[in-house]
Amino acid sequence: MMTDIRLARQSWRRLEPVHAMIYFVPEAAERYAALGLKRRAGYFASRGAAFGPASPELVIATFYNFCPTLVRQALPAAWDVTTPEKVTEARLDAAGAALRRAGVHEIKELAETAALARRAAERAGEHLQGRPLFAAHAALAWPDDPLLELWHAQTLLREFRGDGHVAALLAEGVGGLDALVLHGATGTTPTAFLKASRGWPEEEWAAAEEALRERGLLDGGELTEEGRTFRQRIEDRTDELALPAYAALSDDELARLAELARIFGRSVVDAGLLTFSL
Numbered sequence: 001m002m003t004d005i006r007l008a009r010q011s012w013r014r015l016e017p018v019h020a021m022i023y024f025v026p027e028a029a030e031r032y033a034a035l036g037l038k039r040r041a042g043y044f045a046s047r048g049a050a051f052g053p054a055s056p057e058l059v060i061a062t063f064y065n066f067c068p069t070l071v072r073q074a075l076p077a078a079w080d081v082t083t084p085e086k087v088t089e090a091r092l093d094a095a096g097a098a099l100r101r102a103g104v105h106e107i108k109e110l111a112e113t114a115a116l117a118r119r120a121a122e123r124a125g126e127h128l129q130g131r132p133l134f135a136a137h138a139a140l141a142w143p144d145d146p147l148l149e150l151w152h153a154q155t156l157l158r159e160f161r162g163d164g165h166v167a168a169l170l171a172e173g174v175g176g177l178d179a180l181v182l183h184g185a186t187g188t189t190p191t192a193f194l195k196a197s198r199g200w201p202e203e204e205w206a207a208a209e210e211a212l213r214e215r216g217l218l219d220g221g222e223l224t225e226e227g228r229t230f231r232q233r234i235e236d237r238t239d240e241l242a243l244p245a246y247a248a249l250s251d252d253e254l255a256r257l258a259e260l261a262r263i264f265g266r267s268v269v270d271a272g273l274l275t276f277s278l
Contacts, residue, residue, distance in 0.1 A: 007251070011258045037078055067200045110150065114149045117150055182227065185221060
């Protein structure tokens, strides 16, 4: 039986705020700062801590779209002031505190949603090959708290999909900076935010834009029709590569997860946990 790709994408996209808020909430920055890590160092160290004392090269390779200089400013210096174990603990603690602030722990369907998401995440664990960032996080212990169980499950599903996305980008000859430029051209995320958060010099960004124009993918700062088709092909392939995880669920269970995911994702968004500043 084929897994419904539309429902699988809905489940991931709607539940994604439950994970993604960890990159924006003050609870995370406060806990990383207590370990001696400034904001960007906290980000690279916390997401990369599952690898152990990750080198900048490993993070550059697996995070994919950050300027290497930005990464090297944070790593390996972060490991001089703290340990991966402490950072991982701080990240989990921050996730729980932020989600409780949003009232996510009070949603009555929490246990049901966590159980469905965990089954998908555990099925993803049967497909480790070629998914380094996912595999590192999959080796971490599952939290006992249903709230954190849900956060960890979506973290795994996010990184599983992300590793597949990197594979799709590589197959299409799209580098990390190229991917950012194409993403910004869709208008879904402000280009100013992408530039500020990923740290690429303006001249390198401009050069990437020009190269994509020469490929016929950009017209000025907007996607051409060919560019939209090209980017959609990458997204579709990414969705396909994420399907092994959601094959753990029946069609009815996947539809239920997609339904529940909307409730949880919306609660995070409505609480303002995804607010970012430049």
